[in-house]
Amino acid sequence: MECTFEPVILCFCCQWCSYAAADLAGSMRLQYPTNVKILKVPCTGRVDVISLLKALEEGADGVFVSGCLIGDCHYVLGNQRATKRVAYVKKLVETIGLNPERVEMFYNSSAMGPQFAQCCRDFTDRIRNLGPVCKIEKTATGPTPEQRASA
Amino acid sequence: MVTELEKVRERFLADIQNSIYGDVMVVGGGISGIQAALDLGTAGFKVFLVEKSPTIGGHMAQLDKTFPTNDCSMCIESPKFNECARHPNIELLTYTEVDGVQGEAGNFTVTLVKKPRYIIEDKCTGCTTCVEYCPVTYPDRFNQEISKNKAVHIFFAQATPLVTYIDESCLYLKEKKCRICSAVCKTGAIDFNQKAQKIDVKVGAIILSPGFKPFDARLRDEFGYGRLENVVTSLDYERLLCATGPYEGEIRRASDREHPHRIAWIQCIGSRQILPGANSYCSAVCCTYTQKQVILTKDHDADAECTIFHNDIRSYGKDFERFYQRTANIPGVRFIRSYASLGKEIAESKNITIRYAAEGGVKEEEFEMVVLSVGLTPPADRNDIAARFGIELNSHGFCKTNPANPMETTRRGVFISGAFQGPVDIPESVATASGASSQCGELLSYRRGKLSRERIYPEERDVSNEEPRVGVYVCHCGANIGRIVDVPSTVEYALSLPNVAHAEESLFICSTEAAQKLSKSIREKGLNRVVVAACTPRTHEPLFRDTLREAGINQYFYDMANIREHCSWVHSKEQEKATEKAKDIIRMSVARACRLEPLLEYDLPVDKAALVVGGGVAGMTCALSIAKQGHPVHLVEKEKELGGMARRIHYTLEGLDVQAYLEDRIRRVYQHPGIRVYTEASIVEVAGFVGNFTTRLKSDRGFSEIKHGAAVLATGAEEYKPSEYLYGQDEKVMTQLELEEKIAKRDKSIAGSRGMVMIQCVGCRQEYRNYCARICCSHAVKNALKLKGINPQIDITILFRDMRMYGLREDYYREAADKDVKFVRFEPEDRPLVEAVVAEGRPVIRITTLDPVLGQRLLLDADHLILSAAVVPSEGIKKIAGLFKTAPGPDGFFQEAHAKLKPVDFGAEGVYLCGTAHYPKHISEAVSQAYGAAGRALTLLSHETVVASGSVCDVDENRCVACGACITVCSYGAIDFAQTPKGRKAAVNAVLCKGDGLCNTVCPTSAISLKHYTDEEIFSQIDAVVPPRHAHAH
Structure with a gap:
């Protein structure tokens, strides 16, 4: 069962650092699983709670945000805001019974192609181990997605 | 007689036809040359950027990171490569060397030799298939010969132009064997028949930026x-x-x-x-x-x-x-x-x-x-450079420059920038590049805009009533994508997606020919959205946006599906899965494209005048350079007279007579009809934004309201007033500036001093002022040398922590030591002790210090104690920074936009800085920055309008509840409340908005949205991330 499950993973990259890191991983021909799909945003500070939740709701099995290194945000504080938001979403998904490990924040400067590829590999492994998103992973502290949908 | 005239005319016409004309030639394509070319090109001059290696970039491209911010070097430099390559006024000539220069300022003829790269640049797409097949490996110069590369290769991954070249290690060039590259090149770009080519180019001025070795x-x-x-x-x-x-x-x-x-x-x-x-x-x-x-x-x-x-x-x-x-x-x-x-x-x-x-x-x-x-x-070929360009070198082999102007060579019309003046770091190289470009501008102001081009596009079609009709173009990128991803199947897949009206594949969608075809098919198929599935938007989006504009479609109707860097290259071992992922990426892109909206880029008029705040050397130099290029300048000085700190400086280490120089500057400022001077001035209010500032000030002229397009802040710095070492208590204790004034006035007690001690780092390099004031070491050595010149018997001891005589100043340090100036180091935790005592019947200052070399305490009785007092930010700097919506840095000096590549720009557009308000610096360095700030200001002032990006935030007034959350979160002050017919609502100033979208996420009613990254657009991509079948499976 485990080996046939191919998770869908969405990655939000800021256009300055992390998108460039992903490009660099490409020009260095570093290999990572095909599961990761990249969505470019101007700044990770633009990624809101809804977007992260929506990704999981639409059926992505994991979602991560990759921003500039802390202190290097081209818009000063965007990545710090994203960090807080990701932490918040982790709590939220836990409340609805999903494993918070499905949501993560990473930091990759535009020179960190190898590290970006590593993030993709590690995160894919993590999600592969967690299994598909629809499975409620532990006792929810709030309504399940199904209950929410019916409400 | 008539025939004679006709002959002259014919010769003249033939001359014009056979020549290539430009305004400025920049020789050397490192970061300094790149900056000079960009500034000149943007300021309306036609520039030839000549580089002898196969790509621009220079040594900066080899660096991993840059100090002291540890920014990735290539990441900050490579966007400038692209800017150069796409600039309508910059002609890039790589792998090209200068053979000779004739003529004079305003009319040079430069003979260039374009070396054969054995590649037809127009045909090469940079796919690197040839590199893969080339059998010859040789040490890679870019990697300092630590690793190997092929005889045919691209110099480095971000090279510009992104085309290969064939090195002399090639088998065919050496032994007429092989030619595998010709066989595998699908575009027929390899040409072994190329010969070195001579080109004559006529320009008005030359900037030499050959860099260092x-x-x-x-x-x-x-x-x-x-x-x-x-x-x-x-x-x-x-x-x-x-x-x-x-x-x-x-x-x-x-x-x-x-x-x-x-x-x-x-x-x-x-x-x-x-x-x-x-x-x-x-x-x-x-x-x-x-x-x-x-x-x-x-x-x-x-x-x-x-x-x-x-x-x-x-x-x-x-x-x-x-x-x-x-x-x-x-x-x-x-x-x-x-x-x-x-x-x-x-x-x-x-x-x-x-x-x-x-x-x-x-x-x-x-x-x-x-x-x-x-x-x-200095560059290895410095003597050749000197001979060819007719300039002189100094004793170290660097360029000989005017001591008051580090960019001016001994030949009129030939300027330098970067490390050819001596060892300098990147910001200095960039500032001198902008500075040299400003001086070219002064020389050639009369011909600005005559040869420069701006692109003209057809009128945009209104598609607001049309259903989305998306065109999808999938690129093979030679074999880069095509060998891994099954391109035909992705085209077929794209055609199955909703709203896709057309899809096709292309071998190289970025080639000039394919781009033209794309433009044509947009018109013919009536497309109103375009998705190109190819490489990264970071390099190629501008090209395709341009193509859309040429096809009469709004450029924001474009999205790029990155199936190379993010797919074929990173999944090269999983062809099937890579093809599936390519389809996913295309699906997301098409979904997004359907939601895209046309956006307007704003054209805002630019006021042609400049405001320069601060009438010291930096401010005056900057004001003069801007004024000489035909722009009105308002020069504002808080004191009664112009001159600033330089009024107290009499000579420099290099021997410049500062007072004579200053007098000349002041005279020129007052004589220039374009400069209006305001003294005893204080700024009351600054309103507006880039291109359109209004500043109100009080001065000797009463109240004035000045409209200006750009502002330069050159508010200077001050000497620290020591509270230590008996300063102010004993008249034998004074600062270096006070000593210098006494020397200049030929004070007898100073000239006859029997012993003098100088203490360095007074008021800086301490916890409470944690920076080095840069100039004090040179200042001490300068005064010591001057005193030794007046009275060789005078006993001088300098107590220091590190003698920071950087660059060519080291020579004077050595000279001082040779002239018996004693240098004794002290440790910060064991500072010299100073007391006033009477020794041998006369009052002296007694200094006790530990000599770490001898391990002994020294007792020095001196007639005079000189304190090398720090340079500190001027008192008013905070207020000025606040007025112009910038913030001082941690040490209280102005904070530039980028420590390396924007050393004289502020983060706020249209505002520039120079001189000691930025950081302590020598006069020559302040002058470099002053010209640099002028050069940067001209890139703005030379335009009629300034364009603002269309991807900015917008408020839906019906939804806005005026909570102010967006106003708080914006780092740029771009949002404010405004009265609207619907009441008090948040309003975005599109000019100040940087398009980060931070405000979107805090708005409780989703009233504010960042155009081009709206919720709808992002959600459409998220919706499409899971393949439809996959979604069912869950």
């Missing part, structure tokens, strides 16, 4: 470079650190490819030495780049033990002192102040021993790797 460590054979495998130079090490380097960012040593843990750096290799082959000057950058390398080494390997053998630590630049402390405080990092020599190589381990002076004698220690911090030397 790293010191050849082989010239100091005792350090073993080239003989011992594990001895590398700092530039080699830079490549080892870099992710694109020989070991993909892993630090390995040559002997066994292991990661070294004990690494030593030896400073001043080839610098600060009078030895055969070495240079006497200080290379100015090595101390800080070594610290950077140490920090990065510790990032790579937290357990690494880093040891730096050094002389003085010269952390003289902005934020350098803190950077030094940061390095020194890392556990496992040792700074050892000692000369170091190589002991031996240990046969089994290939480790190397270093001998150095330590307490209790000479110590020998073993290291796994040794890095030689090599200095900067």
